[in-house]
Amino acid sequence: MHPITIFGRKGCGFCRRAVQLCEIKDLQYRYVDIEEEGISQADLEKTVGKPVRTVPQVFHGKDYIGGFEDLDSFLKMQQAS
Secondary structure, three states, rough: OOOOOEEEOOOOOHHHHHHHHHHHHHHHEEEEOOOOOOOOHHHHHHOOOOOOOOOEEEEEOOOEEOOHHHHHHHHHHHHHH
């Protein structure tokens, strides 16, 4: 499985849950704090390829997954395969 990349920010409950989910599943992941890295909403939208209103924004390798619920669904589908 490719590494998971989570774009999030401090104080975001869903961002914390995405990280926890990766840790529980013992997945390789990278957490990017958009505020610490100076990533603007416009920068994130360019990376994602569509308008972004919330975090986390999650990728599997270079493939965009979505938010926390999308990550949860993606991992359940991977487990079922």
